[in-house]
Amino acid sequence: LEAEDRDQLFELIEPLHPADVADLIEQINPAERRHFVELAGERIGGAILSELEEGLREEVIGLLGPEVLAEAVRDLDSDDVVDLLEDLEEEQRRAILGALDAPERLAVQKSLTYPEYSAGRLMQRELVMAPEHWTVGQAIDHMREREDLPSQFYHVFLVDPKMRPVGNVTLGRIMSSRRSVALKDLVEEVFRVFPATDSETDVAYAFNQYHLISAPVVDESERLVGMITIDDAMAVLDEEHEEDILRLGGVVEEASLSDTVLQAARGRATWLFVNLLTAIFASIVIDLFADTIDQMVALAVLMPIVASMGGNAGTQTMTVAVRSIATRDLTAQNALRVTGREAAVGGLNGVLFGLVMAGVAAVWFGVPMLAAVIAVAMILTQFAAALGGIGIPILLDRVGIDPALASGPFVTTVTDVVGFFTFLGLASLVLL
Amino acid sequence: LEAEDRDQLFELIEPLHPADVADLIEQINPAERRHFVELAGERIGGAILSELEEGLREEVIGLLGPEVLAEAVRDLDSDDVVDLLEDLEEEQRRAILGALDAPERLAVQKSLTYPEYSAGRLMQRELVMAPEHWTVGQAIDHMREREDLPSQFYHVFLVDPKMRPVGNVTLGRIMSSRRSVALKDLVEEVFRVFPATDSETDVAYAFNQYHLISAPVVDESERLVGMITIDDAMAVLDEEHEEDILRLGGVVEEASLSDTVLQAARGRATWLFVNLLTAIFASIVIDLFADTIDQMVALAVLMPIVASMGGNAGTQTMTVAVRSIATRDLTAQNALRVTGREAAVGGLNGVLFGLVMAGVAAVWFGVPMLAAVIAVAMILTQFAAALGGIGIPILLDRVGIDPALASGPFVTTVTDVVGFFTFLGLASLVLL
Numbered sequence: 001l002e003a004e005d006r007d008q009l010f011e012l013i014e015p016l017h018p019a020d021v022a023d024l025i026e027q028i029n030p031a032e033r034r035h036f037v038e039l040a041g042e043r044i045g046g047a048i049l050s051e052l053e054e055g056l057r058e059e060v061i062g063l064l065g066p067e068v069l070a071e072a073v074r075d076l077d078s079d080d081v082v083d084l085l086e087d088l089e090e091e092q093r094r095a096i097l098g099a100l101d102a103p104e105r106l107a108v109q110k111s112l113t114y115p116e117y118s119a120g121r122l123m124q125r126e127l128v129m130a131p132e133h134w135t136v137g138q139a140i141d142h143m144r145e146r147e148d149l150p151s152q153f154y155h156v157f158l159v160d161p162k163m164r165p166v167g168n169v170t171l172g173r174i175m176s177s178r179r180s181v182a183l184k185d186l187v188e189e190v191f192r193v194f195p196a197t198d199s200e201t202d203v204a205y206a207f208n209q210y211h212l213i214s215a216p217v218v219d220e221s222e223r224l225v226g227m228i229t230i231d232d233a234m235a236v237l238d239e240e241h242e243e244d245i246l247r248l249g250g251v252v253e254e255a256s257l258s259d260t261v262l263q264a265a266r267g268r269a270t271w272l273f274v275n276l277l278t279a280i281f282a283s284i285v286i287d288l289f290a291d292t293i294d295q296m297v298a299l300a301v302l303m304p305i306v307a308s309m310g311g312n313a314g315t316q317t318m319t320v321a322v323r324s325i326a327t328r329d330l331t332a333q334n335a336l337r338v339t340g341r342e343a344a345v346g347g348l349n350g351v352l353f354g355l356v357m358a359g360v361a362a363v364w365f366g367v368p369m370l371a372a373v374i375a376v377a378m379i380l381t382q383f384a385a386a387l388g389g390i391g392i393p394i395l396l397d398r399v400g401i402d403p404a405l406a407s408g409p410f411v412t413t414v415t416d417v418v419g420f421f422t423f424l425g426l427a428s429l430v431l432l
Numbered sequence: 433l434e435a436e437d438r439d440q441l442f443e444l445i446e447p448l449h450p451a452d453v454a455d456l457i458e459q460i461n462p463a464e465r466r467h468f469v470e471l472a473g474e475r476i477g478g479a480i481l482s483e484l485e486e487g488l489r490e491e492v493i494g495l496l497g498p499e500v501l502a503e504a505v506r507d508l509d510s511d512d513v514v515d516l517l518e519d520l521e522e523e524q525r526r527a528i529l530g531a532l533d534a535p536e537r538l539a540v541q542k543s544l545t546y547p548e549y550s551a552g553r554l555m556q557r558e559l560v561m562a563p564e565h566w567t568v569g570q571a572i573d574h575m576r577e578r579e580d581l582p583s584q585f586y587h588v589f590l591v592d593p594k595m596r597p598v599g600n601v602t603l604g605r606i607m608s609s610r611r612s613v614a615l616k617d618l619v620e621e622v623f624r625v626f627p628a629t630d631s632e633t634d635v636a637y638a639f640n641q642y643h644l645i646s647a648p649v650v651d652e653s654e655r656l657v658g659m660i661t662i663d664d665a666m667a668v669l670d671e672e673h674e675e676d677i678l679r680l681g682g683v684v685e686e687a688s689l690s691d692t693v694l695q696a697a698r699g700r701a702t703w704l705f706v707n708l709l710t711a712i713f714a715s716i717v718i719d720l721f722a723d724t725i726d727q728m729v730a731l732a733v734l735m736p737i738v739a740s741m742g743g744n745a746g747t748q749t750m751t752v753a754v755r756s757i758a759t760r761d762l763t764a765q766n767a768l769r770v771t772g773r774e775a776a777v778g779g780l781n782g783v784l785f786g787l788v789m790a791g792v793a794a795v796w797f798g799v800p801m802l803a804a805v806i807a808v809a810m811i812l813t814q815f816a817a818a819l820g821g822i823g824i825p826i827l828l829d830r831v832g833i834d835p836a837l838a839s840g841p842f843v844t845t846v847t848d849v850v851g852f853f854t855f856l857g858l859a860s861l862v863l864l
Contacts, residue, residue: 020641023760027765150604154604175576178576230662231645234669238640242755244677245754246752261780264774265780272785275741279736282740300725300732303732304848305712308714309711312682315681315682316704320683323674323678327674329455342696344697345693349700352701
């Protein structure tokens with residue numbers, strides 16, 4: 001396949017969707033990738049570049065000649081161009097901007113002045129608007145005449161004389177109404193306008209919550225400057241989900257399968273280092289009871305069970321809490337009630353598994369008091385795990401730290417320390 | 433507020449979006465909820481019911497009178513009715529079906545014959561189609577005449593004489609073309625048809641991958657029977673993300689903040705029980721070396737560090753693997769290469785943290801051989817964690833088990849056992 005046969009390669013990728021070609025480029029190895037890009041060069045259009053994940057995109061753009069690149073970018077909507085430019089070096093950025101027509105270039109540059117991850121970066125300039133007094137017929141005639149309609153659009157935005165959006169009409173409503181009907185009479189009940197400085201997270205949340213398809217974006221003076229469509233919002237949600245999952249799993253940096261070994265190792269090392277510190281801290285707690293363990297080695301055998309059960313219960317509660325904060329189901333209003341519920345859940349499971357484990361310990365080591373100690377230690381640890389699992393994400397969120405990112409190490413520290421301390425502490429009091 | 437003042441309540445919820453009213457109902461406590469539903473009853477329309485999470489929906493439907501319910505359901509698109517009916521008792525189901533018009537009822541019943549989580553369940557009956565030979569003008573006239581247009585639609589589907597979909601035209605293209613243009617000449621390049629038996633996961637993946645807005649659904653004989661829109665696909669994606677996150681966090685059952693304590697405790701207990709078994713298994717490994725620990729209690733102090741670092745590295749790799757399988761970035765083609773990369777990452781971080789920990793152990797306990805033992809044990813454990821973290825999800829996926837659900841316990845077992853075994857085993861060989 002990769003054997004220098006250009007025409008055959010073109011034939012192969014021709015029927016594929018740009019997203020599939022991008023996936024293909026992501027999945028082959030770096031040497032094949034370079035080869036592929038060199039061969040297929042001119043056929044790698046803007047759509048394919050947009051679909052590539054960020055790390056690779058830069059690499060592929062570096063391999064493409066400036067003319068190919070300019071050609072590729074010309075067909076894209078302005079939001080996709082902004083997306084491409086964001087992560088590029090100054091030099092590549094200027095080359096691409098130079099290839100655009102003046103109005104498009106201005107729009108892209110304007111977008112780039114908005115902060116990263118804002119509605120202004122997400123929006124596209126291409127949209128359809130109409131004065132609020134127009135009729136269906138006027139709108140249809142206007143659209144038939146315009147050359148530069150967006151590639152996909154779902155609403156016509158009505159604006160007042162100051163260019164402020166006042167309503168939106170779906171194409172379906174327009175299409176199914178007589179030419180003489182006023183657009184004003186067709187506006188949707190649900191209408192949300194986003195300031196360009198809004199965070200893309202808030203925009204995506206609103207799209208999801210209110211089932212929006214497209215929505216207008218306005219500048220400081222409330223004038224219509226762009227449009228956000230549902231596919232942009234979906235991409236943002238997707239990214240955030242991805243980030244949440246990876247962060248909860250302890251992968252801090254953006255990670256993808258095409259990262260090199262060194263990039264990946266570095267992305268994981270931060271969290272492992274934090275974990276090393278908390279693990280050492282837990283070991284210091286164990287060390288306090290070294291004499292106790294010396295006298296009864298069964299304690300060393302059983303103590304990881306107490307800590308591990310606590311850690312898992314804490315992770316469960318934390319996962320539910322982090323999710324509920326992200327979906328905005330956990331709010332200041334119900335935080336106390338939910339905390340109470342989690343504490344009850346933790347206590348209940350603590351009693352259940354504490355009793356089970358007491359039975360196991362009694363049979364295994366034949367020391368009834370040891371069984372009692374592990375039962376009590378597990379109940380206390382599970383209870384602490386529940387409180388930590390819900391309380392830590394809420395606190396982090398209050399002080400503005402992403403709970404998905406930082407909760408894990410704190411929760412594990414709490415459960416490890418409480419687990420080892422209660423178990424070994426009780427043992428040293430009761431058993432020796 | 434909840435003080436019996438019906439009119440004031442109506443005034444308060446009137447301007448709210450149904451999704452926000454649903455959130456409100458979810459966040460208040462059960463007694464308030466009952467009260468709210470009793471007071472607001474007739475104002476709880478179908479849209480609000482659709483937005484409620486499943487567990488609560490049944491409760492609220494139970495509180496509503498049959499007439500209110502029938503009224504509420506009548507305005508919904510057929511996919512939302514299906515969604516409502518799916519989780520209801522037979523009796524409630526029959527009451528709602530009885531409230532529908534005959535054609536709507538038939539469509540809903542037909543949908544319910546498709547398997548759960550299939551495209552047939554997800555689709556709505558309401559759509560706009562046109563014979564493939566129609567012009568723009570004919571399509572517009574047809575839409576102006578029809579009474580029962582879907583509440584939201586984005587494409588007109590072209591069908592052949594056998595009612596098989598052959599293409600789709602966006603409303604934007606129709607609107608911007610002259611009346612005499614043939615619809616055939618306006619069809620979109622990207623066109624996907626879903627059999628009603630396709631899984632909703634596959635449908636959602638395709639919507640996300642190919643940026644679809646709406647797509648036709650066909651029955652066994654390839655005839656057009658319904659339409660899936662992007663908001664349905666978004667809801668499915670959202671649910672799957674949610675499920676993945678919760679499952680990775682060890683919360684097996686569907687969980688929501690409005691579950692009772694008992695429901696929540698049961699939802700977590702399954703996984704805690706599995707974890708208890710693996711923790712006991714790990715403790716048995718420790719017990720094998722009880723004599724060794726008895727002779728050198730520092731081993732008991734340090735051993736949790738080896739296991740914990742291994743567990744975390746394994747979780748990191750597993751998280752990346754589970755995500756990549758879900759997004760279909762990790763395939764049979766690149767599995768070997770990715771596994772090799774993960775092993776290298778694990779080895780690299782193993783060497784790094786092994787050396788750091790060797791330094792810490794040497795200073796702490798002043799036994800150089802102990803430092804060497806912990807370094808080697810950590811390298812081996814991190815290496816095993818990487819292999820387990822990537823291998824276990826891939827294997828589970830191959831045999832058809834959701835890797836998000838089952839990988840965690842297996843990976844932790846591997847890292848705990850390897851961690852304790854290498855550390856204590858090496859120590860008993862070298863130190864005593």
